[in-house]
Amino acid sequence: xxxxxxxxxxxxxxxxxxxxxxxxxxxxxxxxxxxxxTLGLISCFIVTWMSSDLIFQNRRLSMLVRMKQxxxxxxxxxxxxxxxxLSNVHLLKLAFSGSKAHEPxxxxxxxxxxxxFEKFMLANSITLTPGTVTVKIIGQTYYIHAISxxxxxxxxxxxERRIAKIFAR
Amino acid sequence: xxxxxxxxxxxxxxxLCGLIFFLGAAVGLLRFPDFYTRMHAAGxxxxxxxxxxVLGFAVYQLHDFKFTEAGFKExxxxxxxxxxxxxxxxxxxxxxxxxxxxxxxxxxxxxxxxELKHKDANELEKDYPRK
Numbered sequence: 001x002x003x004x005x006x007x008x009x010x011x012x013x014x015x016x017x018x019x020x021x022x023x024x025x026x027x028x029x030x031x032x033x034x035x036x037x038t039l040g041l042i043s044c045f046i047v048t049w050m051s052s053d054l055i056f057q058n059r060r061l062s063m064l065v066r067m068k069q070x071x072x073x074x075x076x077x078x079x080x081x082x083x084x085x086l087s088n089v090h091l092l093k094l095a096f097s098g099s100k101a102h103e104p105x106x107x108x109x110x111x112x113x114x115x116x117f118e119k120f121m122l123a124n125s126i127t128l129t130p131g132t133v134t135v136k137i138i139g140q141t142y143y144i145h146a147i148s149x150x151x152x153x154x155x156x157x158x159x160e161r162r163i164a165k166i167f168a169r
Numbered sequence: 170x171x172x173x174x175x176x177x178x179x180x181x182x183x184x185l186c187g188l189i190f191f192l193g194a195a196v197g198l199l200r201f202p203d204f205y206t207r208m209h210a211a212g213x214x215x216x217x218x219x220x221x222x223v224l225g226f227a228v229y230q231l232h233d234f235k236f237t238e239a240g241f242k243e244x245x246x247x248x249x250x251x252x253x254x255x256x257x258x259x260x261x262x263x264x265x266x267x268x269x270x271x272x273x274x275x276x277x278x279x280x281x282x283x284e285l286k287h288k289d290a291n292e293l294e295k296d297y298p299r300k
Binding site for chain 1 (some may be wrong): 189256
């Protein structure tokens with residue numbers, strides 16, 4: 001861990017991680033009596049103490065920026081869900097149409113995203129949208145298998161702009 | 170009584186939609202020409218269809234839920250159950266594309282030839298020839 005990190009940010013992040021873990025515990029246990037809540041408190045405390053640095057990578061960001069990111073991430077997931085619906089309708093059409101509709105190809109896509117999480121989001125989003133699956137990521141180049149010309153032309157960078165907007169400082 | 174009927178109809182519709190998408194995925198899996206296009210069917214059909222089916226289950230849990238204070242006190246665990254089901258949905262949304270990607274990558278590393286619309290439509294082979 002880097003020594004130059006301000007400790008104030010660290011404590012706020014620890015509290016955030018602890019709250020996230022505790023909410024998950026309550027939802028999944030569903031038992032509200034003192035015994036089980038105490039067990040939850042103890043185990044969440046131990047996990048936070050040992051590995052609270054696993055969830056958030058850059059802990060120098062202020063909480064306010066983090067919250068903004070989380071809100072825009074949720075909005076983005078809403079948009080992504082609509083893309084998933086379109087993707088499944090597209091697939092349904094392809095499955096029941098003749099084999100002439102298939103024009104499989106592997107295309108290249110250059111992105112400007114840098115951090116691992118951004119890359120992961122983009123790769124997963126590409127896989128979830130109509131007719132495209134990420135095969136390989138080498139550096140910042142994505143190799144994408146597209147099932148038809150229409151699907152390949154859908155990779156126009158709109159998704160990348162949306163993801164870049166979430167993590168813009 | 171009316172609430173029960175409406176909830177049952179909504180959840181049945183959701184589950185039926187999910188099953189239609191599952192059918193599409195299964196048909197695609199059998200009819201598509203090669204490994205890569207079949208992965209499209211397997212990877213994508215799963216996401217929305219399991220999401221819809223689980224959402225149908227979640228809605229069905231509300232069929233004897235009363236939207237009054239007494240109802241909340243008696244049946245609050247139903248809301249937790251719905252949150253759990255939504256948790257399953259979120260998990261599927263993350264893992265399904267990841268595993269699709271892993272299988273595609275493994276297929277490529279294992280020298281499976283993709284069926285292409287014409288010979289040159291493969292940027293990956295151009296940049297990183299396998300043989």
